[in-house]
Amino acid sequence: MTHSAAREHDHQSPNSSVPILGAVDHARVHSKVLASPVIKGPIIRRPKAVGLAEKFDADAAGVTEMQRLRSQYGSGPVQLKVFPGRKVALLLDPADVHRVLNETPDPFSPASLEKRGALNHFQPGGALVSSVNARKKRRPFNEAVLQTGRTVHSHADAMTNAIREEVDSLRGHIEFNGALDWDAFSLMWWRIVRRVVLGDSARNDQQITEDLNQLRERGNLAYLVPKNRSRRKRFTKRLRHYLELAQPGSLAAMAADVPASTGTMPEQQIPQWMFAFDAASGATFRAVSLLSADPETSQLARKELDQAPDLPTLRAVALESLRLWPTTPLILRETTKETQWRNGTLDKGTSILIFAPFFHRDDETLADAHCFAPELWLENRNDNDWPLVPFSGGLGMCPGRNVVLLTASMVLGELFRNHDFTAENTAAEPLDVEQLPGTLSPFSSRFITKFRNARGAPKSQDQS
Template sequence: MTESPTVSPSDAARALLGVLVPMVAGGAIARRPRVMGLAQRLDLDSRAVKEMQRLRDRYGPGPVQVLPGRGMALLLDAGDVHRVLNGSPRPFSPASREKRGALGHFQPEGVLVSSPEERTHRRPFNEQVLQPGRPVHDHGERMAAVVTEEVEALLGHVDFTGELTWDSYAVAWWRIVRRIVLGDGARDDEQVTDDLLRLRKDANWAYFKPRRTARTRRFLRRVQEYVDRAEPGSLAELTARTPARPGTEPHQQVPQWLFAADAGAWSSFRALGLLCTTPGAVARAREELDGSPDLPYLRAGVLESLRLWPTTPLILRDTTEDTEWARGTLAAGSSVVIFAPFFHRDERHVPEAHRFAPELWLRERTDADWPLVPFSGGPAMCPGRNVVLLMASTVLGRLLAERDYAVEGGPLKTGGRVPGSLSPFALRFRVSR
């Protein structure tokens, strides 16, 4: 057996402090707005990408182990990214130790933290409800109607203040999410998503925070009630109606859908910023607003927002057996880390790295392409991607159909290089008719 692919202690320390610590500090499961503001000021994401480039120059294709005790290795090679993502759940299991510690706070039986055996039925269940193969979900028409109503309500508020802020956007977004996932009856049930937020804050600390079992029980009971209610047109209805075998735990799949929808809010709000600071982009987006539910350019705009600022910057896998690499062997039980911004923003391989380039997404991407993986890839790729892209693109379409927006303050500038970090919480728009 060859040696395990370790790096010098000083390089390991630099990678930990420059790449992994800032991502964890920003809040892996529930973002910490203040830390994200600081990351934006210090441009920590650009620095992390530079650190990864330095490791790649020094150690070649890698991977490199930066936390030998845990067996944590960073991938440095594009081919290895495809290999790992396609090799889920064996030999690369998505249910990493860190994820189980974190997500166990609110979805201990969710597919993402399931064993390979449980995954064989939980993953197909998720796919039946979320329909990842279809750009427009069976419930697409109702989803669009919900978005239209809530954007109208949001614009009513915006007209009063003349400004679109994160706070008002997030209120509207969560109403949309609750109605689409749980049903219209959940529109104003902030308790269910507040409970989830509290549990997500605990989840940021993974195993270091004791489980609040009473709150977890209350949250999951509430979700179960919505599934039992099965309001027509909601994902809860499909959850109730889709056949499940014992052990699938249908209602425990729902928390991931609610939690992950937060990334849809960040990415669509940032996408609005990108569109409004790219000459010609708003006009191009408006051209496709002809009543069709599928909005390819706006979807590509959201995907660009996710490429430039991935909302899952660390994609984690645990190895289920010993695996061989260019620089040695990783023992079974090691952690493999894909740091998405390194691949998305490496100007040496992606000429569009630091500009808004929706054309990257207007054709199908395959494993022959450079890995752009905002939704991960392979058998564990996000099954909710088309639902969230539909929601986000429809929100943007409704906003742009009605008003003009200008970004106020912050690092996003018309015609400039797209900044390495952009906190959605500090983004603001001046709005005019």
């Protein structure tokens, strides 16, 4: 299709439907855009699948396909059919992304059919999958506990203590092995998460994490598998236990103190907090890759460590990791009524899909699309200036955004305080911060560690 024809698509009669892709374009979108996020695991990642996606740079292929669609159809949304009676609209323009996020939850509800099928396995009463009326009760509770508008949570001292103790414990592993790998990092991360969310007594409660992860694995398959109600019941019972304990400094303690109206069900909100923290683990480990490839930024970050817990450079690095490799590649909404677009209408009940990698890595519109550019997040910008949505946006923005970023930046600060990390590459090329890949698996990353002396210069392990 010519560019003039594409522009005509953008100016169809408002009474006509948004264009539906033909059979060939359907196949291309399913194989190049949707397949990778689904196969990797939309709710919990499958490490082998992520490794394959990295090998074939699958997300970069998805961005290229989205660029092709925009060139062919114009900047208005396009529709495809995922199964009989179900249409999905793909957004191709940042302005439409802002519209959908800013007009959440009505007419663009976050409780889409697909999301309900996935999240109902472990949090059927969560705010994300609630009706508009139930959400009005549950969302404010989440925001109050997580203190959404604060960069530094009022429980930051307790969070900082947990982070420093757990990173310090990890150092024993690093000193023994001379390296840091995903398994050791993940073990430490989940101990932090349990202490921050549930309280110090949950540090070694690996069963609650295992139950959540097993339920999330079922969530990957949404409606295709039955719910494991006995496991979900056990998981929820443990959450109630920690809410009753309300250990000082934990989010569970704050949840116990925040007034909750009837139907809020605090124990149904906590799984999403743990879910968000888990997504941040991969982003934080990828941030180690970025910092190890950019000594100048890691050195700048070290100079800010006395400002803890507010570490702006490391916070920017975490955000940049999330921009480059979004942990929520498919942001979903569902129309609660018929909506009008520049190129036609979308019916009530249409699923809206925002493919985040496209808007984060679109090198036709973003100069730094493939570069490590933490300075993007240090500038004073209005959200509408750019289409970057690592935590969604608008009224549907992740309420735990600042708690997660505080944790991620503090973990990075403690790791890099006395260590240098060098990525151990086998067949892979060293990470080039000027041209980063579309997919990066944290599961196979491993870093050789060097300790730093009192003046900050690195020294080899046999000198320590």
